[in-house]
Amino acid sequence: MIPHGMTEDEVVQTINLIANRLAGKFKFGYHELEDMKQQARLFAWEGLENYDGVRPLENFLWTHVRNRLYNFKRNNFGRPDKPCDTCPFFDMSFSNSNRYPCKAYDNEQECDLYAGWLKRNTAKRNIMNTANLDIDVKQGNRLDDALDQKHIFNIVDQAIPVYYREDWIRFVNSLKLPKSRRQNIIEIVNEILEENDIVT
Numbered sequence: 001m002i003p004h005g006m007t008e009d010e011v012v013q014t015i016n017l018i019a020n021r022l023a024g025k026f027k028f029g030y031h032e033l034e035d036m037k038q039q040a041r042l043f044a045w046e047g048l049e050n051y052d053g054v055r056p057l058e059n060f061l062w063t064h065v066r067n068r069l070y071n072f073k074r075n076n077f078g079r080p081d082k083p084c085d086t087c088p089f090f091d092m093s094f095s096n097s098n099r100y101p102c103k104a105y106d107n108e109q110e111c112d113l114y115a116g117w118l119k120r121n122t123a124k125r126n127i128m129n130t131a132n133l134d135i136d137v138k139q140g141n142r143l144d145d146a147l148d149q150k151h152i153f154n155i156v157d158q159a160i161p162v163y164y165r166e167d168w169i170r171f172v173n174s175l176k177l178p179k180s181r182r183q184n185i186i187e188i189v190n191e192i193l194e195e196n197d198i199v200t
Contacts, residue, residue: 001048003057011057015044018061026069028076035162036069043068087113152198159192 002008019040027036047064051057087102105111160168164185170177171185 014058015041018065026073028073040065155196156189156192
């Protein structure tokens, strides 16, 4: 996995350099700078198997990691390219005027393609944002009783691991979540409560 003629330390330094430079440009939602640095390092290590040794490693990894981070953000946060950009009804001559540049619709919300794009991106962005919600308490459920107190909820919300964040948000909003994943969230929350000496 280490390219010929390089030491492991040289490869690690190159990967860290690239991760540090690119991570800030791609952070989004609850993915903080350190999360994106870690993701960049992971993509770099995965990319080493495709390195041909022809061009400098830094150039190869820069392109590889940048493209992977772009795809990661696009797939998890939203696609920046509106369907309008490739639509034949989109008139670029009106792009700097007050008039809406679509020849087919007076309002972009009327277009099914745009409305679908907006709905998908909004849903992704909502999942990526940290929730600060009050829990709907069900009588007799010890977990819900504990989470009812706002300060306890905030402790749990901050301690939930990043890779369980989507399931956590679905759980607190009573959205559809498979039974096994719901049980995982309950177990994680109970562990967090125990670690913080919170009696339920």
